[in-house]
Amino acid sequence: MRGSFLAAFLAALLASPSTFAAPTPEAVRAQWRSSDAVLLDRHGAPVQSLRIDRQGRRAPWVALADISPALPLAVLQAEDQRFMEHGGVDLRAMGQAAWDNLFRERPRGASTITMQLAGLLDPALKGAPGGRTLRQKWDQVREARALDAAWSKAQILEAYLNLAAFRGELQGVGAAAQALFGKAPSGLDVAESAILASLLRAPSASRPAVARRACALARELAAATPCAGIERAAQAAFSRQAAMALLPPAREAAARLLKGAGDRDVNTLHSTLDGTLQRHVQAVLRQQLMALRERHVADGAVLVLDNASGDFLAWVGNAGGSEVDGVTALRQAGSTLKPFVYALALERRLLTAASLLDDAPLDIATPSGLYAPRNYEHDFKGHVTARASLAGSLNVPAVRTLMLAGLDRFAERLHALGFASLTEQADFYGPSLALGSADVSLLELANAYRALANGGVAGSPTLLPRARPEPGRRVFDAGAAFIVGDILADRAARAATFGLKNELAAPYWAAVKTGTSKDMRDNWCIGFTGRHTVGVWVGNFDGSAMWDVSGVTGAAPVWREVMDYLNRHGPGRAPAAPAGVVRRTVTWEPALESPRPEWFLKGTETTRVALLPEGRRTPKIVYPVGDTVLAVDPDIPAGRQRVFFLAHGPQGLRWQLDGEPLGTAGAHAGWQPVPGKHELVLLDGAGGELDRVTFTVRGGG
Structure with missing residues (x-):
């Protein structure tokens, strides 16, 4: 049954021109939004990325020239070997798929990279859990033909690599390369490219399955990379936390700028920060x-x-x-x-x-x-x-x-x-x-x-x-x-x-x-x-x-x-x-x-600053002042609590507390506070009164 549908589909395709109006590559790039806002320093270098979209992980758009040549070669080998020859639809592959599906339990797909891109660009072509309907397949073919007629092969491949889902929330080669390998797409080697190309067919496959497919793909490409190296790269990629590469921390500054941006669509923020200084300060x-x-x-x-x-x-x-x-x-x-x-x-x-x-x-x-x-x-x-x-x-x-x-x-x-x-x-x-x-x-x-x-x-x-x-x-x-x-x-x-x-x-x-x-x-x-x-x-x-x-x-x-x-x-x-x-x-x-x-300041200048002589200053009690209320601290043992009385005046002054001599001013080791009202008198050397205050001690009773 499946084969008869595909045969009828091929016959209709050959006789039907496409009327679909393909979007321009420029429009697709303009609509692309990174999931992170990137904060640039005063020299234009990135200093921080900040997640602003939780629906998926996307990096800034990556030009084909900035992608390692190893990745397009691996993707073409895995997904569309006649990409450079067909007009968006590989009729030969579709015919082979129709024949194989008559005799195989597991169906075989024949979607070209251009057809997959058409599905990525048009939400209406998104298939249900059981796959696309015949109508959706028909529309996908028509749109793929229109794309191939309007776009260059390089533009199609660039858009596909940026829009395709690789694993989990990772969408596009920029996010996948950063999250899985901690590098920019330009730095991908053969092993890493084979792993990414293998994920396109089955993004949720297990690590051993991805490693086996990547190893087979490397052999098809006649790459010198051994399978052991590919397995190690897969192990490292799958054990890595799915996050963008760590950038010098300026998260707070980025958050402040984003808050100031309000609801505007912002993905690149230019700042006054100096990235080199920022890194140094953070380290210090x-x-x-x-x-x-x-x-x-x-x-x-x-x-x-x-x-x-x-x-x-x-x-x-x-x-x-x-x-x-x-x-x-x-x-x-x-x-x-x-x-x-x-x-x-x-x-x-x-x-x-x-x-x-x-x-x-x-x-x-x-x-x-x-x-x-x-x-x-x-x-x-x-x-x-x-x-x-x-x-x-x-x-x-x-x-x-x-x-x-x-x-x-x-x-x-x-x-x-x-x-x-x-x-x-x-x-x-x-x-x-x-x-x-x-x-x-x-x-x-x-x-x-x-x-x-x-x-x-x-x-x-x-x-x-x-x-x-x-x-x-x-x-x-x-x-x-x-x-x-x-x-x-x-x-x-x-x-x-x-x-x-x-x-x-x-x-x-x-x-x-x-x-x-x-x-x-x-x-x-x-x-x-x-x-x-x-x-x-x-x-x-x-x-x-x-x-x-x-x-x-x-x-x-x-x-x-x-x-x-x-x-x-x-x-x-x-x-x-x-x-x-x-x-x-x-x-x-x-x-x-x-x-x-x-x-x-002009007008306040002087060449001499004189302090009033000690003898001309009136002796007085500085601490405690009159009517002070002191409190005994219940958390400190009573025997260790002390009050130190202070006075201004010449040498030889003496204290008298509640009518009893207490010692020379400035020389005693402190008085242990006793609850109640007290009278402190400052005396001169002859016993004459110079100053008097009363104070109260509370607590302790």
Whole structure:
């Protein structure tokens, strides 16, 4: 029965002209869409692919000239040996198939490559599970004849290799070559080509069956490749995960651009990224996270910005398999906001870099209770210059500077810098905003530091190439931004806290600031040279604390490695002082620092900074302040809890607590707190009262 149908079909075919209008090769190529969006770097090289279509796996269209010659030869041998001779339909093969099907239990097909292409182009020709109907076969033949008349053989073969299904979700030679062999179609060898050609006939066949067919095909082609080599290639291909070749990771940047593209049909995204730099940054971050693994550090992110253009040159949102983008995730800022506090105070001419600030215990009344900032090292330095305070990241002077500059003004300035994540109400943070109690993103921080690098001019960063630089907006006085940058680049000024040899001490000019949030949950290092700004965050996306990781040991090594790479061809140079900035040699009385040059905004310059003599300062109790309420910690043994009273004044002052002598001020080993109300008196050497406060201890009873 099957043979009579085919005979009638052949007779009708010979007498019937085709009226089918074949699509053009250009139209077919234009309709083709890769299943992945490919992100290109600033040089046009791919840096990341991102899956956008889950219906099938397709690579970009591959021209026949970019396919290894071994594959077309294998495909023609396996599927259509008279492809170059027939007019789209192989009547000889169809006749042989009709004869064979009369006497064979398993039917034999006679579809040419052109007929198969017609079926791929026209959904109406898609067969049911039992095969195509006679009508569908008729239409397939007609369309194949029309294609052969309108297209060249090369165009037909190219389209077939791009549209054919090879295995599973893999459609087209580009996806198949990448997923099964990890290479581009141009690199396919004879063994790999024989395997792909064998899959066309039976995409879901088992590995041994595909290997046997590929081996037979290689023999038909008189290839020198032994069957053992083909079997090994098949084993490797079938054990490979069906995924596109791994590209340098820029997944987060690709996702951000795709989100911005909306519903537009996008398969190629051009970005500002530098692929070589992206790979280097990713490798450096991974290496540092491996080194910190024993200190409970799992995650990190790095951002590199071009200062002039705002281009993102590297965007590494994480170094592992997490879906979190560490560049845009909100984390506690730590000390990274301090430079902006000082820039505001300098700009308002409330202090200079040479001004002396008091690093002594400080208690500030807030709606939620007393706020008592302490330094990272849990000590106090006494009077220090503003330069040393910022460079050494001292907490109490930063809070005093914020109180001087104004909390509301500072919050407004942060919003102007682009910190959109901050709440509009500055009172929500209170004085702790100076120490980075707010949640910010690495993107916001890096771009704010870029504003300092650009002399106080802020702008929007971009992942998309811009025809011309975006005009910036001034958010800080140029002189204030310059002085803050000079302080952040001063290794001598930060030596008291960080030492002279550390990852921050680059052999070229670079301004840098570290930061560590409360309980060591976030670790930052942000800095800039004249050309680039680099921001680094390390921590844990789940919010758990790191173990003994500071800015210098956590994020700073990554920052330094990236900066060294950026400056490998030309070290960064110190920027020139802008107009309105002058330099003077300053001396201090008493000599808290040796005489040295300092930068000033014009009109604030001085050559001498004098501290009011000790004897002319009124002795007073600094801690606790009046009406303080202290609480006994139930989790700490009572015998180990201590309260340390602090006072300003000359030597020889003594304490009296509840009418009983307690010892010399500054010399006692701390008082073990007792619940109840207490009265603390500061006495001079002769026993005269100088100051008195009352405080209360709660709990413990």
